[in-house]
Amino acid sequence: MTTANEASVLSVQRLTVSFGDRTVIADLNFEVMPGQNLAIVGPNGAGKTVLLRALLNLLPYEGVIQWAAGTRLGYVPQSIAADRQLPLFVSDLLGAKAHLLKLPAEKVRETADIVGLAPDLLATRIGVLSGGQFQKVLITFALLGDPNVLLVDEPTASLDELAQEHVYELLEKLRLDRNLTVLLVSHDLSVVYQFATKVLCLSKASPCFGSPREVLTPDTLAKVYSAVPKFYQHVHDHHSADHA
């Protein structure tokens, strides 16, 4: 085992993930510092979700993934990956995790409170929640067990813009209030620009790692994505005022 940089929460060295003879992630290196919000961006199929799953140790990989001692991971999967047809109340779902982690029952209510999940939603079937409510349930689920690192996969896919903003602001508030480190897979580059402290782009042609200002330039993006996506540098000038 290689020792991680003293201060870093996560150190990834020479990470390679392959399925059969198809290599999805090749020789990836990066580090994450405590309290950072690392955005993971890249075109479809670049391996964003695969990276998260490797970091969670759900996939076989080569190379080194080293979490700092005492790291507790919380995972917010893509909401489409969950079966919402099951006859589950929100409290059943959250209660199942609390049970497995041997947490006291009131922890569920406390955590729902932190996320701003209304108490009456706990006795609601997951199938009838709105997209935004369901996303909050997934975030509450991830926060049970008091993680210090959150791995979040496309939290705003299939949400309208207002709900998207709400989710990002919630994640940002949690990060600051609870001193969380956040690793966030996102498609939405303006949001990445606004909230991320570091950006990792996964791209076979030209992977990059750096601050949003360094990385999110039309030039780099053109290399990362085959075509420049709908993102313009002008966000740069007044991004902080956008969502005041």
Add this chain to the structure above:
Amino acid sequence: MHSPGEIYGIVLALLFAVAAGLVGSFALMKRMLLASDVISHVALPGIGVAFLFGFNPLLGGAATLFLGTLLIWQLQKKTGLATEAMIGVVFAGSLAIGAALTPQEDLVEALFGRFQALSLFAFLVGIVAVLLIIFVIYRFKEQLLLSLFSPELAAATSVRLNRLNLYFLLTFSLTVLVGLRFMGALLAGALVIIPATTGRRLASNVSHFLFASCLVSVAATSLGFLITAVALPRFSPGPIVVIISTLFFALSLLKKTR
């Protein structure tokens, strides 16, 4: 008056009804409910061999069902295809072998079974099996729910999916095996399927669902035995139980779907 053997049979049937309701509820959520009807056929080669060599058919059935379950589990891990598909393959093969092996005159009994008075030993073995089924479902309820909701989320919450799946499959097969004992291969799955489907229609959260499935299952079993004893002494209770649970399902249709 009933003999102790008949009482044993009834007590075991009622406890089995609880187990079948629980297992059926999870099988429904796993979308493999119909598999309970066909997985029992995996027992057939063993039953056939037992008839040929004159030992206890249930023992032979148990052996092939156990091996078949492990085979299904392995195949599913290896191919990545749905459990249901693997059960289909193993079931079809077993049915063919079983039909070839089992003497014609015994085939009907193997397929339809007969409710018989139980020896104390058979009763105790049955009770242990049923309590084991109930225990496993109770013990792994939360893990099963999470794995159904999202396998990757469950895995990230340190649920060992492969192992969990094996436990569930073995429990599932054991349930069908105990059902085989008094209902026969064709009807063994019925108490797994119908009460759970009825319960699902009546409940919107998981504890109500499990409770409703068990309740329907126990009610159908007790009514089935009662009606057979009182009005239809020449019938086997198995089919009556299944008919009554089907009626319960029909009644559940009166509830409006939200």
